[in-house]
Amino acid sequence: MAVSDDHKLQEAIDTLRDSGVRITPQRHAVLEYLLNSMIHPTADDIYKALEGKFPNMSVATVYNNLRVLRQIGLVRELTYGDSSSRFDYKSxxxxxxxxxxxxxxxxxxxxxxxxxxxxxxxxxxxxxxxxxxxxxxxxxxxxxxxxxxx
CATH class of the missing domain: 3.30.1490.190 (Ferric-uptake regulator, C-terminal dimerisarion domain)
Known part of the structure; x- marks a missing residue:
């Protein structure tokens, strides 16, 4: 990971902390995945990418984390007419x-x-x-x- 990505992740974590949001390992992983992803993943893509690391995590957990990250303004939800939303780190x-x-x-x-x-x-x-x-x-x-x- 490039230094700038580490810096962006740290900034994002600071934003979470400033918003009073708990930084769970899953939330950290979702954020890091989005930050490094170039594919604008769906919640399902994120779940599949992280389920090996977090075997107890559900798709609902991913959705909940994405909702929190979106409300804080770190993540953008992209709805372009197809069935599932895609998510983008809001840089x-x-x-x-x-x-x-x-x-x-x-x-x-x-x-x-x-x-x-x-x-x-x-x-x-x-x-x-x-x-x-x-x-x-x-x-x-x-x-x-x-x-x-x-």
């Missing part, structure tokens, strides 16, 4: 590009579109809290599979 602001074939989600870094929020407020009179942008397409792997079919 720097970023957008997501989603494969329409396999559902893979990849981080896409771009300066946040704050001017869109300002414009939306001016035009509608709304008090805008946030925005979300998704980009859809077909990932490399799915493109290659399609090419092989032809």
């Amino acid at each position: 720097s602001e970023h957008y997501h590009i989603i494969c329409e074939e396999c559902g893979k989600i990849v981080d896409f870094h771009y300066p946040t579109l704050d001017e869109v929020e300002s414009l939306a407020e001016q035009v509608t009179g709304f008090d805008v809290s946030h925005h979300r942008m998704e980009i859809y397409g077909k990932c490399d792997e799915c493109q290659q599979v399609e090419t092989q079919k032809h």
Whole structure:
């Protein structure tokens, strides 16, 4: 693990501590897994990855921990129309590009579109809290599979 990941994990643990949330070994493991995961895992993915380390942990425990981490603002729940939510450690602001074939989600870094929020407020009179942008397409792997079919 890189130094920056250790630093991010320590910051996240400090945030938990400051929020008065108990830092259980399971909670620590869920947070660490999310921080190192590039796949935007589902709760099930997290459960499967950690069940060897925590044989007594249930899927419900994972969901409960994710809920707590989300409420504190450390984790973002991504719901993109498919059946199960995916989870993302909320580090720097970023957008997501989603494969329409396999559902893979990849981080896409771009300066946040704050001017869109300002414009939306001016035009509608709304008090805008946030925005979300998704980009859809077909990932490399799915493109290659399609090419092989032809």
